Amino acid sequence: MPRRTPPAAVVASELPQAARVLRKFRIVFNAVKGHFKQVEKKAGIGGAQLWALSLIRDTPDIGITELARGMDVHQSTASNLVRPLVERALVTTSKRGEDRRTVQLRVSAAGVRVLRRAPGPYSGVLPEALAALDRKTLGNLERDLAALIEVLGADARSQTRPLGD
Numbered sequence: 001m002p003r004r005t006p007p008a009a010v011v012a013s014e015l016p017q018a019a020r021v022l023r024k025f026r027i028v029f030n031a032v033k034g035h036f037k038q039v040e041k042k043a044g045i046g047g048a049q050l051w052a053l054s055l056i057r058d059t060p061d062i063g064i065t066e067l068a069r070g071m072d073v074h075q076s077t078a079s080n081l082v083r084p085l086v087e088r089a090l091v092t093t094s095k096r097g098e099d100r101r102t103v104q105l106r107v108s109a110a111g112v113r114v115l116r117r118a119p120g121p122y123s124g125v126l127p128e129a130l131a132a133l134d135r136k137t138l139g140n141l142e143r144d145l146a147a148l149i150e151v152l153g154a155d156a157r158s159q160t161r162p163l164g165d
Helices: 018-043 048-059 064-071 076-088 109-117 125-133 135-152 158-159
Strands: 091-094 104-107
Touching: 018 048, 018 109, 018 125, 048 064, 048 076, 048 104, 064 135, 076 091, 076 104, 104 109
Parallel strands: none
Antiparallel strands: 091 104
């Protein structure tokens, strides 16, 4: 009896181009989602929190503004990411120097242990993959995604919201 190919396994080249591109987006999104699930399972914190924790470890006494800049997120987003890290005693805060309003952040010993058991890359698989692409490919991707965003009518304010949130 001949083997039948299930409908989901249709050869990609037989699909319309939009469907082939959609499949590629699914691969990317599922790779990102899978990494975040693995982070949550092994580290017990979300992907964006893990990235924040690693930046705080790498830059002792970093402030919220600098952390937000390092993650390319809004300052309030960085603050919201740090709050549970402080509550779980993974990060400590202090106010030093002349401006006592500015909070400096440091990773605690418990935070270091979380980082040790967490899978990398800490910034996430997508930022790492994008950083590995050459300039021409990134330029094309940037232009093409801008066109897609325009067609979607997507809210540009979401550009500073981490995927691992």
